Amino acid sequence: MAGNAGNRVATAVRTWAADMVPAPGPARGLAVLTVVQSVGFGLFLSSSAIFFRTTVGLTAGQVGLGLSVAGLAGLLFTVPVGRLADRFGARRPLLAVYAALAVLFTGYGGVGGFAGFVALACAISVCETSSHPLRMTLTHEVFEADERVKVSAQMRSLFNLGFMLGAAVAGGALAVGGRDGFLAVILLTAAAHALCAVLTARLPGRGRSDSAVDEPTGPKRRSGLRDVRFVGLSLLCGVLELYQPILTVALPLWIIGRTQAPGAVNSVLLMLDTVLVIAFQVAASRGAETAPGAARLLRRSGVLLAVCCLLFALTQDAGALVAVPLLLLGTAVLVLGELGQAAGSWGLSLHLPPPGRQGEYQGVFALGRGLQQTVGPYLVTALAVTQGRVGWAVLAVLLLLAGLACPPLTRAAEKARESAGDRHPEPAPTP
Missing domain, CATH: 1.20.1250.20 (MFS general substrate transporter like domains)
Incomplete structure (x- = not known):
């Protein structure tokens, strides 16, 4: 039995290494x-x-x-x-x-x-x-x-x-x-x-x-910034990326100001996040090979991130024996949401841009992340750290709604792209 268990572990490790090494x-x-x-x-x-x-x-x-x-x-x-x-x-x-x-x-x-x-x-x-x-x-x-x-x-x-x-x-x-x-x-x-x-x-x-694909003759093509569905998805992904300031800004302040857990636990949470991302990002990205699959990962990410916010809220004023396990569990759930958000974002940003405009659309998609980086630290601090449980609940609702909105908006973006492709079919490759 021990030998079989050891073989299974060795096989799992080899599979993981094969996935990790390009x-x-x-x-x-x-x-x-x-x-x-x-x-x-x-x-x-x-x-x-x-x-x-x-x-x-x-x-x-x-x-x-x-x-x-x-x-x-x-x-x-x-x-x-x-x-x-x-x-x-x-x-x-x-x-x-x-x-x-x-x-x-x-x-x-x-x-x-x-x-x-x-x-x-x-x-x-x-x-x-x-x-x-x-x-x-x-x-x-x-x-x-x-x-x-x-x-x-x-x-x-x-x-x-x-x-x-x-x-x-x-x-x-x-x-x-x-x-x-x-x-x-x-x-x-x-x-x-x-x-x-x-x-x-x-x-x-x-x-x-x-x-690049040559621009069709006729009216000048619209800027990617006017593709409201794609811009909307980039902003939703930016909202889901609030996991980052939650982990690096809100949680450290929350631990020392609103719980009785030792401040050193923050380093443990950051290490846990990093190790789990290294270990499981490749496996967690399966399913994002299509735009609908990527959107489903984002929907699941929203649910998981909402749950982690509620778990963190439970630690308010809690003693170390209660707060530390809840913080560890909440961080593990956050990482699962983080892995899905990352994979889903890649999937949408790679699958949805029109032919020949990948660079421009990647730039547009980066605006959602940039907005999160600019507003996120203040937002999560003002809600979670300042307002306590109510603020965590508001964050949970915001993240849940962002995740749920991704699949229908992705379907609308795909339909719009198909319609544009019918009007301007991609030119045949040059022999």
Whole structure:
């Protein structure tokens, strides 16, 4: 019996590893790129706010305001950059973004005040915000339809792994402290992005003749921003992505202010989230290979995220013996919703854009995430932390409604796309 159980465990581990490790070729190259970028991202994000405060001399308010302005600046450029990808292919703009980031991060070494910090943070935000839709467009260009969601899931698992490694290195830099530690962080981050540019240059890409479809003659095509169904789905996915500020902003404040659980449990919750995403993102993405399947995952995500909010609400004023198990259970449920939200979002963003406009539509879809990143921390804090159980209940209803709205809106978007395809059929490929 023990031998059979051991064999089953070994088989399960081998199956998991086979799913996690991308196949040789473009997927393997994209995996290396993802790990390198995420190590740099984890290194910088885990330490930069402290260094800006202690080394550059900015106040906490200046850091927060500067990063908020930078986030808004990044949103303004996602759609124009996506259109460049439609015209020239995604690889060249992505390479340019990584090369620019390598230069821009080194510029932090010369920042001595708030104005310079904001200007540089805005430029970096434009590049970083553009990199995600460009990577998704490149995934659409390079991989077949039945591979794209799985590749995206593998990349997210590997991104979390690289982020953990970067955060660990950041701990060493913070231990060194001072200007030497700060310079080490920015130079290593810049080097990571320079390596990303080199790796991107080695990836396959498609030029305009392969990735874009000639515009039909007649009236000028409408902007993707006027595709109200697609914009609506991007916003719904942004609402469901509130799991992120719930985990990283609301829960830490909730634990220390509204429960009797020890503050250290927050680190356990973050580690639990990261490990579960690494382990199960690929498996949880099955079903998102079609737009209706992706929408069903989003509906399930809304239900799960609503349940996790209600579980967190039960911990108000609870002692550690009650609060800690409920927080762990709530976080596990949150991760299940997070996995479905990620896979469902990839599915819709890859399946619904019209032919030849993947870059532009990826830029449009990024607006939902950008809105969440801008408004989400304030919203979840104002509701959950300030209002207590009632605020958690409001969040639960909001997330549930967002999930339930995804399938019917997806059906409407598919019908609209089919109708547009009938009016402007895709041209036959050139022999």
